[in-house]
Amino acid sequence: MIPRTMLEIAAAHQPDWSAPEELSAVRNALRTRPPLVDAHSCYALAGELEFVARGEAVVIQAGDCAELFSDSARHRVQAKASQLHHLCETAETAGVPTVRIGRFAGQFAKPRSCATEVLPDGTEIPVYRGDAVNGVTPTAAARRADPARMLTAYDLAASGLDALFMRQLLLLEGGSGIGSLLAPTYISHEALLLDFEHALLRPDPARGGDYASSAHMVWIGERTRQLDHAHLAFAERITNPVGVKIGPNATPEELIAIVDRLATGHRRGRLSLIIRMGAEKIADRLPALVAALGTRAGQVTWLCDPMHGNTKKTTAGQKTRVVTEIQAEITRFCRILREHRVHPGGLHLEVSPDPVTECVDTVAELSGALDLDRYESACDPRLNPDQAQRVVRHFTRSL
Ligand code: PEP
Numbered sequence: 001m002i003p004r005t006m007l008e009i010a011a012a013h014q015p016d017w018s019a020p021e022e023l024s025a026v027r028n029a030l031r032t033r034p035p036l037v038d039a040h041s042c043y044a045l046a047g048e049l050e051f052v053a054r055g056e057a058v059v060i061q062a063g064d065c066a067e068l069f070s071d072s073a074r075h076r077v078q079a080k081a082s083q084l085h086h087l088c089e090t091a092e093t094a095g096v097p098t099v100r101i102g103r104f105a106g107q108f109a110k111p112r113s114c115a116t117e118v119l120p121d122g123t124e125i126p127v128y129r130g131d132a133v134n135g136v137t138p139t140a141a142a143r144r145a146d147p148a149r150m151l152t153a154y155d156l157a158a159s160g161l162d163a164l165f166m167r168q169l170l171l172l173e174g175g176s177g178i179g180s181l182l183a184p185t186y187i188s189h190e191a192l193l194l195d196f197e198h199a200l201l202r203p204d205p206a207r208g209g210d211y212a213s214s215a216h217m218v219w220i221g222e223r224t225r226q227l228d229h230a231h232l233a234f235a236e237r238i239t240n241p242v243g244v245k246i247g248p249n250a251t252p253e254e255l256i257a258i259v260d261r262l263a264t265g266h267r268r269g270r271l272s273l274i275i276r277m278g279a280e281k282i283a284d285r286l287p288a289l290v291a292a293l294g295t296r297a298g299q300v301t302w303l304c305d306p307m308h309g310n311t312k313k314t315t316a317g318q319k320t321r322v323v324t325e326i327q328a329e330i331t332r333f334c335r336i337l338r339e340h341r342v343h344p345g346g347l348h349l350e351v352s353p354d355p356v357t358e359c360v361d362t363v364a365e366l367s368g369a370l371d372l373d374r375y376e377s378a379c380d381p382r383l384n385p386d387q388a389q390r391v392v393r394h395f396t397r398s399l
């Protein structure tokens with residue numbers, strides 16, 4: 001059963017599972033599974049985020065927009081962790097200690113702006129909502145919301161975590177476990193599917209109450225952070241570090257309420273505000289929000305997601321993002337926070353470990369007949385390894 005309170009609170013962007021018995025069997029199965037992460041490692045991350053809030057380190061949170069089951073085998077999770085490691089190493093070489101958080105090993109559910117998609121032949125089918133819900137193949141059959149997919153999401157997150165552990169052991173045994181190489185890789189995803197997240201709540205033995213055992217950190221997306229909805233209530237009841245995406249239309253009142261509910265009574269850095277306003281709007285919108293928080297601004301970790309406010313379309317209709325615009329948002333983010341004596345606490349990026357061509361380097365490239373030929377993302381365009389490195393270098397120079 002969904003807890004009573006959940007039935008009374010609206011929840012946006014939930015799939016239409018339309019198979020209540022299957023759904024209930026899956027929820028029961030998930031409830032008996034071991035936790036994916038233990039409460040102590042969530043607590044360890046909370047400790048690291050406290051350093052970030054104090055201005056002594058930065059977060060690099062990076063990975064896929066939408067992970068595919070077919071791209072989540074152990075070696076792929078290790079490739080994603082290696083890329084994250086190299087990004088952190090770049091920052092550390094520039095003298096900035098890092099906390100590394102993967103946007104992988106569980107990033108399987110997506111909020112979508114439209115419930116359906118119209119195919120070139122005019123057929124309307126349900127939209128893709130992430131591999132934990134339906135298949136990316138554009139057919140009505142593949143797009144049926146299938147509760148059993150949540151079990152696969154669990155299994156792949158579990159094997160991904162094993163792969164991260166193995167990677168750590170091999171580095172230790174290989175004698176290369178010096179300094180930053182041995183830093184833990186924490187995992188995170190958007191806590192979107194409430195059926196999944198609630199079924200994986202487990203008692204927190206150290207702090208009392210419950211923690212989300214699906215990941216060390218979860219965040220609430222821009223489309224589901226309504227104050228009177230179920231996602232914020234979920235974030236409020238768990239003991240993990242949590243993030244909330246903050247877009248250009250967030251009001252000071254909303255931000256104050258979010259901080260009061262999710263940060264008060266917790267250690268510093270428990271809440272990360274993940275700012276995603278776009279290079280154009282951030283200078284106009286962010287200062288009033290930081291100012292409205294007053295001293296509370298120092299209680300939270302401020303992350304810059306320079307991806308989601310900077311999405312463009314090519315003339316051929318492909319979604320893309322421009323590295324110089326991503327960098328411009330980062331420059332402005334750091335400047336605004338510094339002006340308010342608040343630490344720019346890190347980056348939230350969508351990246352691929354492969355040499356994809358989903359994002360472009362300059363605006364000029366958009367005007368021609370551009371064909372982004374290596375486009376493999378199931379959802380939003382990701383930075384390739386070289387682009388991601390340039391973005392992290394830009395951030396360390398902007399601090
Ligand atoms: C995302 O992070 O992929 C996403 C959907 O972001 P937002 O909630 O900021 O739109």
Ligand code: MN
Pocket residue numbers: 065066308350379380
């Ligand atoms: Mn995305």
